[in-house]
Amino acid sequence: MNSLTDTCHRSLLESFLQDDLNVVEERDLTLHLNECEKCRSELESRAGEPAAWDEISQLLKPQPFDDDEATWHGPQPSAQIQNIIESLAPTDDPNMLGRIGGYEVSGVVGAGAMGVVLKAHDKSLDRTVAIKVLSPMLASSGAARKRFAREAKAAAAVLHPNVMAIHSVSNDELLPHLVMPYVRGSSLQKRMDDNGFLAVGEALRIGSQIAAGLAAAHAQGLVHRDIKPANIMLEEGVERVAITDFGLARAVDDATMTRTGVIAGTPQYMSPEQARGELIDQQSDLFSLGALCTQCAPDALLSALKLAMGSCIEFPIRNRGRFVKSIPRFRNGCATLLPV
């Protein structure tokens, strides 16, 4: 111990509070505070009188309705669905809700932050499709609408079994939408909500298919930006996995950034650079994939998963440059770990 850590230096306390100390001085002061109760209370009263500490502790306590306040932005899903259904063009078919593009809408599949997914029938090709309609709130922003169309077109160019195909895109002023195959099944999120954790073999199978889909899209320069279980479709019956909503988080970004300062994406799966609001590239998706896999499997299986995808978890921080190369490695790792 040097003398600095042993003796009290009252003037240092004020400098510390004003951020005027260097690293060494701060360390010494901290060591001193470990032992010296006098300086602790001196420091606290210099930081603020007792009433100020009380006020802070009272005022910053969470309020029972904080959550409502956080969600009071934007319309609730049911209102949103109603809104979109009312905007549909009229139809002659009494069994249908309305029309959009050339499609007869028969029902609503789901709703999310980005918009509403409708089930519809394509008369000319006699097939069922899913139509994702951008929420009117977002559609009112010209920038978001253009981005939506541009990203969707780019995503439509990716042909890969693990990326949800896009039949067509419409930049309609009122109801911008994109048309996708109708897939019977559920999202990975729903699967996890219903059945809990995945078995390790399943987690690896799904993880490696997502990685394959991402690799194909990344090869075309696309970034998904919001890889999370809710954006992974699992087809019913067959074991196929498809990534949905490529690049669409960006359209949301365009519309919301200027309004609320919110960064689009999902915190649990966001890479550090995305959370910081910096420019992101393909590697950010891999970070999210790593986070997704980690969440899919219980702790006991994590070690096995980490073996296969350790690179996904650790590289984003350590060595971003080498990270892109780990996709094939990740897939091989999954393959070797799959039980026979």
Add this chain to the structure above:
Amino acid sequence: MTQFPETRNSLLMQVKDQRNAEAWEQFVQIYRPVIYRLARQKDLQDADAQDLTQQVLIAVASSIGKWESENQSTRFRHWLRKVAKNAIINALTRRPNDRAIGDSEIMTLMNEQSASDPETERLVEIEYRRELYLRAAELVQADVDPATWRVFEATVIDGQSIDVAADESGKSIGAIYAARSRIVRRLRKAVHKLEDAE
């Protein structure tokens, strides 16, 4: 805090002077959550509280013309705060259930002399202070690493003991005292700054 962008813009039309427009903008940002929380504390549901918030803001906005023609001696910001306080107290203390929102109702909020209601007045002041601190916390938190902020939250806000916090965070006791004191100092500084700007 820009949940009603359309209304906000139309409200802004009421403020002709550019500098006052900025003051109004800031005022809305701070007072919207303040009014909302007050309404929730009076047991209004989410939607009703939003309604009332909107109503009070519209009422204040509609009376801005009065300030521009009569009251220019008072500073706009100060005037806004005073008018808002009256409108809030009127809205909270005399609001019958389920009444329609119309121009006449809104003007009632403004015209009637505010009932003297020290209790509500006190609550308005508390919620105003809370909003200042919440905003300050946002600013300060962005500058502090997450682990340090957690320690501050645990020991100062949630009342966890320093020893337990030291155990859980792996930080030394000295480090915890140092970190939370500095955060308190920064919070107070940020609040002072916000007060001056408001």
